[in-house]
Amino acid sequence: MLLKEKISIESFGDKKFKIKLIESDKDTEAAFTHYLHNHQNGVSQFYKPHAIEHVKNLFEYKYPEESITTEAAEEALQYLIFQQSNIPFPAPKNPTFKFIDLFAGIGGFRMALQNLNGKCVFTSEWDKYSKQTYQANFGEVPFGDITKKATKDYIPDGFDILCAGFPCQAFSIAGKRGGFEDTRGTLFFDVAEIIKNKKPKAIFLENVKGLRSHDKGKTLATILNVLREDLGYFVPEPQIMNAKEFGVPQNRERIFIVGFRNDLGVTEFEYPKPVKEKPTLDDILENESVSVKYYLSETYLNTLRNHKARHESKGNGFGYEIIPDNGIANAVVCGGMGRERNLVYDHRLKDFTPITNITGKVNQEGIRKMTPKEWARLQGFPDTFKIVVSDAQAYKQFGNSVAVPAIQATAKKIIDKLSAL
Structure with missing residues (x-):
């Protein structure tokens, strides 16, 4: 060993x-x-x-x-x-249901379900920096690689809801029926295996919108077939949910898959309706002036402008974007143009002296990136949520996270359905 x-x-x-x-x-x-x-x-x-x-x-x-x-x-x-x-976000003292948190990231699912009086009894996450953030906020170190039998062996019996924001992977199903065995070698197989062995009352899965069309629809079809036919769950048609419809100013679409064990007799499920509140970017921006390190250099800003102009000349819409205060942010994602597609105007900076190694001067047009705290707010995390990693890791973690309000609204529907049984 x-x-x-x-x-x-x-x-x-x-x-x-x-x-x-x-x-x-x-x-x-x-x-x-x-x-x-x-x-x-x-x-x-x-x-x-x-x-x-x-x-x-x-x-x-x-x-x-x-x-x-x-x-x-x-x-x-x-x-x-x-x-x-002291733990910033402790479990409720008298929980009414239990859940497990797979591919936990920094705890978006946990935050949402704890808010609904749920007790998390197992969590797993492989990324070491996400585990640091998770521990700092919830007081627990997530277990590691969920593909390992040793990790699965820790999962307790008797929990009510399995939550998982698993990565999207294609299946090798050519000439096959697209069942449980055909998902081997993917992370969905590990989720399905846990469902098969533990038989929770309900499941709540989240994935990117592209899962619906992934591999010409075969990936989603296989997932639904496994959940419905092989594992015995009532699974209504998955729904694309947008974070901007649940109280945060971010245009973030994700597919939600909900299921209930067949023996419970659930035959219908209604996803939550959008809330009336329509916040804008101004509602999540920092109250005080932020560090000069978030402001773009003139050199980099010109690079972005030239890059966008080249794409526009080819008829493409790719490039940076400055979101107005009364607007809605684009989806926050890690990598690529995640930060550059969510630039803002902020004219409060007084000292333009660089504090990082940048090329050229700091721009004086007031153009800056959003801060990690602003990204946290866009995902529905409270200001008391601790950010204990570097900015680079924080952007990655919030970009990979679920939008807490959308998860919470859907989870409430699940819990209401279970409570009515």
Whole structure:
């Protein structure tokens, strides 16, 4: 078994010290934090053995001369339950349902379902920077690669809703019926396998709008066939939902797929209607003047203008865009022109002295990128959400996230349907 050492910081209350963690097929750090958050319910049994092992490792490193017994580690674990530092977004004290959060990113699904009084009992995310943001806000370290059996083995029984914003991948279904076995080797297969083994009451999947036409519609057709025929779920026609219709000024279309286990007798489901509130960009912009580092240089601005002009001469609409204060932002995405298609005018800057290595002078037209906080607001995250990574990582994380208000509105419909059974 391959082992790799790393140095980390563990915090218990106001005490911090360096520890040595051992990474292997056992995700003891994630098990430890999941145990702390589930010690009052039966879910904790799924995490307790490796949570104790994690505590044992901590103390063996801090006190190498001491012999730490399993019993002593278990006693320390119970003590640590009451020594947790404040968590920005704790689970509700008296939850009414349980859910799991797959491909969790920074916790958009979790934020939405916790707001509806749900308890997250398992979460997984492979990106190390997203895991840092997730832990900073929810107090839990997500488990890692969900394609591994060792990770799936941590998933508890008895949760109500499976949530997953899984990546879109094509299936090899030439000449086949497009069933469960045909999805092997894709991340949807891992989601389907978990559904098959755990049989949650409901499922809530999110993906890019392009899933509908991906591989000439074969990908979505296979997904629906697996959910309906192989796994036994009532799945109404998926719907394209736009974040701008649920209280945030962002034109972000995503496909939502909802399902209910057949034995529950659900035969109809209505997706939420758009809200009346129609915010504009001005509602999410920073209240105070932002750093000069967000303002474009004259050189880069000219490059963008020339680039757009070349495309326009060819009849293409590709290029940068400056969103008016009373307008709606384009979808925030990571990479490509994600930030450049959401530039804004902001004339509050007084000192144009660069603080980063840019080519040329800072433009004095007031043209800047949005800040990570503004992207967070566009996705429906509250201002108290902690951003603990670099700007580059923050843009990536919010660009990859779900829009919380749209998820929450749909999840409420799911929960209402389950509550009525």
